[in-house]
Amino acid sequence: MKKLNKKQKTTLIRMGISVALLIPALLIQNMVISLILYILSYLVIGYEILIKSVKNIIRGDIFDENFLMTIATIGALVIKQYPEAVAVMLFYEIGEFFQEYAVEKSRKSISDLMEIRPEHANLITNEGIITVQPETVKAGDIIVVKPGERVPLDGIVIEGHSALDMSSLTGESLPADINPDDTVLSGSINTFGMLKLQVEKPYNQSTVAGILDLVENASSRKAKTERIITRFSRFYTPVVVICAVLLAIIPPLLFRQRLTDWIYRALVFLVVSCPCALVLSVPLSFFSALGSASKNGILVKGGNCLEALASTNSVIFDKTGTLTKGIFKVTAIHPEKLNSQQLLDIAATAESYSDHPISKSLKAEYAKQIENGRISEIKEIAGQGIKAVIDGRKVSVGNENLMEADGVEWHRCNLAGTIVHVAVDDEYMGHIVISDEIKKDAARTVEELKGMGITDISMLTGDNKSAAYHIADKAGIENVAHSLLPHQKAEYVNNKPKDKGAVVFVGDGINDAPVLAQADIGISMGLSGSQAAIEASDVVIMDDKPSKVPLLIRLSKKTMRIAKQNMVFAISVKLIVLIAGAAGLASLWIAVFADVGVSFLAVLNAMRLLKKKV
Amino acid sequence: MKRTYKLNNLDCAACADKIERKISKLTGVKQVNLNFFTKKAAIETDSEEIFCECEKILKKHAGTFEIE
Numbered sequence: 241m242k243k244l245n246k247k248q249k250t251t252l253i254r255m256g257i258s259v260a261l262l263i264p265a266l267l268i269q270n271m272v273i274s275l276i277l278y279i280l281s282y283l284v285i286g287y288e289i290l291i292k293s294v295k296n297i298i299r300g301d302i303f304d305e306n307f308l309m310t311i312a313t314i315g316a317l318v319i320k321q322y323p324e325a326v327a328v329m330l331f332y333e334i335g336e337f338f339q340e341y342a343v344e345k346s347r348k349s350i351s352d353l354m355e356i357r358p359e360h361a362n363l364i365t366n367e368g369i370i371t372v373q374p375e376t377v378k379a380g381d382i383i384v385v386k387p388g389e390r391v392p393l394d395g396i397v398i399e400g401h402s403a404l405d406m407s408s409l410t411g412e413s414l415p416a417d418i419n420p421d422d423t424v425l426s427g428s429i430n431t432f433g434m435l436k437l438q439v440e441k442p443y444n445q446s447t448v449a450g451i452l453d454l455v456e457n458a459s460s461r462k463a464k465t466e467r468i469i470t471r472f473s474r475f476y477t478p479v480v481v482i483c484a485v486l487l488a489i490i491p492p493l494l495f496r497q498r499l500t501d502w503i504y505r506a507l508v509f510l511v512v513s514c515p516c517a518l519v520l521s522v523p524l525s526f527f528s529a530l531g532s533a534s535k536n537g538i539l540v541k542g543g544n545c546l547e548a549l550a551s552t553n554s555v556i557f558d559k560t561g562t563l564t565k566g567i568f569k570v571t572a573i574h575p576e577k578l579n580s581q582q583l584l585d586i587a588a589t590a591e592s593y594s595d596h597p598i599s600k601s602l603k604a605e606y607a608k609q610i611e612n613g614r615i616s617e618i619k620e621i622a623g624q625g626i627k628a629v630i631d632g633r634k635v636s637v638g639n640e641n642l643m644e645a646d647g648v649e650w651h652r653c654n655l656a657g658t659i660v661h662v663a664v665d666d667e668y669m670g671h672i673v674i675s676d677e678i679k680k681d682a683a684r685t686v687e688e689l690k691g692m693g694i695t696d697i698s699m700l701t702g703d704n705k706s707a708a709y710h711i712a713d714k715a716g717i718e719n720v721a722h723s724l725l726p727h728q729k730a731e732y733v734n735n736k737p738k739d740k741g742a743v744v745f746v747g748d749g750i751n752d753a754p755v756l757a758q759a760d761i762g763i764s765m766g767l768s769g770s771q772a773a774i775e776a777s778d779v780v781i782m783d784d785k786p787s788k789v790p791l792l793i794r795l796s797k798k799t800m801r802i803a804k805q806n807m808v809f810a811i812s813v814k815l816i817v818l819i820a821g822a823a824g825l826a827s828l829w830i831a832v833f834a835d836v837g838v839s840f841l842a843v844l845n846a847m848r849l850l851k852k853k854v
Numbered sequence: 855m856k857r858t859y860k861l862n863n864l865d866c867a868a869c870a871d872k873i874e875r876k877i878s879k880l881t882g883v884k885q886v887n888l889n890f891f892t893k894k895a896a897i898e899t900d901s902e903e904i905f906c907e908c909e910k911i912l913k914k915h916a917g918t919f920e921i922e
Contacts, residue, residue: 299914305866340865347891457896460887470871477868519867520890527891 335836358392395437402433410783461542484509508821521842553741561748568601623725656710
């Protein structure tokens with residue numbers, strides 16, 4: 241409790257003075273003096289609430305907590321329950337104090353995440369380096385990032401070496417080495433070297449803008465549990481207030497009961513009718529969970545996603561870029577009619593216009609400048625490959641389906657990996673083997689999911705059978721669907737039974753937007769993915785580790801448990817106190833506890849979600 | 855059009871819910887999201903005049919606000 245703000249400090253002082261006035265008031269026998277002390281003590285602690293509620297009444301806002309507390313305590317004063325009137329105000333303020341402190345703490349841990357917003361960019365112009373707003377920088381501009389500065393925009397390094405601290409983006413504390421030609425993401429911090437970057441995207445399309453937008457709007461996608469409790473609280477307060485009025489009027493009027501007794505019971509109702517414990521308890525659980533996920537490098541678009549994830553029944557992984565690193569390398573060239581270099585030349589030229597990882601690996605292996613003039617009539621056939629005319633000859637480069645379609649007699653390869661077949665004028669020329677490496681945590685991910693009781697785990701890929709099983713076996717996944725076209729992946733996800741629980745699809749987010757959309761929860765990889773992926777998916781894993789999936793599911797289950805505990809606890813305590821209050825068994829002290837005490841405990845419970853370990 | 859407001863005096867969760875409901879009932883408001891925990895209100899509307907209406911509500915129920 242070191243960092244108290246000014247308002248909190250004055251509240252503490254007011255509490256102290258109020259208590260100091262209350263104690264002699266309780267001890268002194270003289271009625272008049274003790275009454276004066278009570279009133280002073282009441283005013284010192286309650287004046288803020290009194291002023292607020294007067295303001296509220298002027299604008300026509302009744303049923304707000306300040307108003308309810310004012311009526312309840314003034315009522316207590318009127319029926320001469322002086323110590324209780326002061327105590328209600330006092331405990332209400334103490335409860336609010338702790339509750340605010342706790343909310344502030346979780347708010348802080350989440351706003352730390354929001355601090356990834358870059359302040360400025362150092363733009364290189366003809367007149368030298370000028371400092372500008374990141375929003376004004378255009379794609380293609382060159383900027384300088386000095387040591388200690390936050391990278392303001394996504395870009396490619398053209399000069400300089402350094403290490404980037406990406407902990408605010410990915411949760412990974414180890415800085416990543418950065419060299420020329422590497423892509424750097426906005427929001428990361430440059431640790432030591434001076435970097436010159438070519439900006440790739442304007443600010444509003446950058447990683448940092450995408451993350452901030454997502455975090456700021458996360459609470460709009462509310463979970464069902466949140467909606468239920470908010471709706472409940474909307475009618476709860478008016479109903480309880482009406483009950484209070486009836487309680488004060490009917491028994492004394494019809495059954496000649498003592499008026500003050502029943503007014504006292506009505507006051508208990510007024511105190512318990514405060515809605516904040518209810519409105520706070522459940523949403524705070526979800527909010528804390530979103531914060532905790534962010535801390536772990538997982539961006540979740542809303543409470544509704546957590547709710548669905550808690551009921552996960554099937555998890556479907558895409559292979560490339562999700563379970564594997566997505567870094568392809570040519571591992572073998574098997575020519576049949578030409579020599580190796582000629583085969584590679586045709587394949588690399590055919591794929592020269594594509595950004596697919598396979599194409600990139602071919603170009604990387606070829607390592608020579610490709611003459612654009614040699615190639616024409618390029619046709620990309622989704623899930624099959626590329627057809628084009630190179631040096632005046634008809635060329636097909638792609639998988640076995642493409643060869644079959646053209647009636648080319650192709651040959652099988654025994655090596656694991658993606659096989660790129662090459663045919664010239666419908667004659668088979670040979671194939672190139674490209675393979676990818678499995679991510680370190682892939683097998684652990686599958687194991688953890690199975691340990692949680694999620695048995696329906698599968699892997700999808702557009703690659704051939706041998707490449708698919710090569711990875712699936714290492715990851716420990718038995719259900720494999722291979723050689724799929726993009727729409728077949730979407731169909732596969734769509735065919736999963738939806739009534740047993742959520743169907744989760746995990747992809748790299750580059751070209752699987754339709755598949756992400758078919759799943760109940762679409763999870764994409766943020767580092768290899770793009771802003772388009774962030775938009776298309778419900779969850780983004782910033783450091784591309786599949787092991788974040790089981791971690792997230794664990795967190796969602798914990799969140800639902802805590803949200804439900806809070807809901808049941810808040811509602812049941814209030815109901816019990818209402819019943820006891822109506823029967824004349826509950827004092828105003830207990831009523832105050834049912835309001836602020838419950839809020840405070842619910843906040844503490846929700847804060848368990850912010851613990852580092854999930 | 856989208857605008858984010860920071861509401862520093864927002865101190866009660868039920869009030870936040872009330873403000874959100876009132877703004878969402880205005881015609882021309884496409885989306886409103888009031889986050890009690892970040893003390894931020896993100897509002898999307900059709901036109902500038904509607905922001906004025908929203909700001910009136912914010913001012914009335916949350917006291918002061920800052921445009922981000």
